[in-house]
Amino acid sequence: MNPQSGTQVLMIDDEENDWLLVRYMVGKMPDPGCQLHWVGSYEQGLKVLGEIDWDLCLVDYQLGAHTGVQVVMESRARGVDCPFLLLTGVGSRTIDMQAMRAGVVGYLEKGRLCPLELERAIRYAIGSRPAQKPPASTTFAHIPSEVVEYLTASFASKQPFVVIALMLDRESVLRNHLGASHAEHINHDLEALVRARISSAESLFRTAENALVLITTSQDSREGRQFLSLLLSEPLAVSGGDSSRTVSLPAIVRRNVFTSSGYLCPAALIADLDAFFAPGPRLPGPDFKKF
Secondary structure, eight states: OOOOOOEEEEOOOHHHHHHHHHHHHHHHHHSOOOOEEESSHHHHHHHHTTTSSSSSSEEEEEEEEHHHHHHHHHHTTTTTOOOOOEEEOOOHHHHHHHHHHHHSSSSEGGGGGHHHHHHHHHHHHHHTSOOOOOOOOOOOOOOOHHHHHHHHHHHTTOOOOOOEEEEEEEHHHHHOOOOOHHHHHHHHHHHHHHHOOOOOOOOEETTTTTOOEEEEOOHHHHHHHHHHHHSSSOEEEETTEEEEEEEEEHHHHHEEEEEGGGGGHHHHOOOOOOHHHSSSOOOOOOOOOOO
């Protein structure tokens, strides 16, 4: 598939000279025809990507304090599904692996770029796009929209924060012979315990499945784990129906700490958080530790 006259290509690069070079090469292609547009920053790039249905995006790996990989991951979270080609000053296996994990179609080294190679890469990237696009979705199965919005805004503020996640483990509850009324009581008391120990710098959310999401800027990951250990250290007296008993919270509560510094963009953090709350086997986040 050759680029057609209606092919819309966006280039995101904070170096105008690189943009002028690529524009020159597009003009020298054996079969030119794509319409090339340029924006010069990470923020502009994300904005413009959401404005029209681009056929392809060329994105520089280094964009000031951000990277082209972050552009890809964040735009995917926003429902953008155009193919991406990553432009790099110097290629490396690390960049290659990052690009592959982010879903980049391929990457090009600027120092080795020529019109023929650029045309071939553009043709392949555009041809790799499915003819029928699946409907875009930015929703998560287990994370409330207000938590998604809060985490996204927290990332935008560039202030480090920690997310502490807690929820009853259903299998552990059953193994400890606890009924639905016990679980309801535990969820209520657990939330009360957390609220009694947090400050105005921390925000607590409850999901539809009675999980708790605590977002704090006053703790790092080590302090977050210490907070959880102290929180869960006291036995909890619960009652249900005509019976009452004392339970050990660590035995029935799953917990994890996620730090913003461990993620390139909010979408990756939210996806890990969503997977943590999903039923069945779970993959721990990058900060996972047993405590």
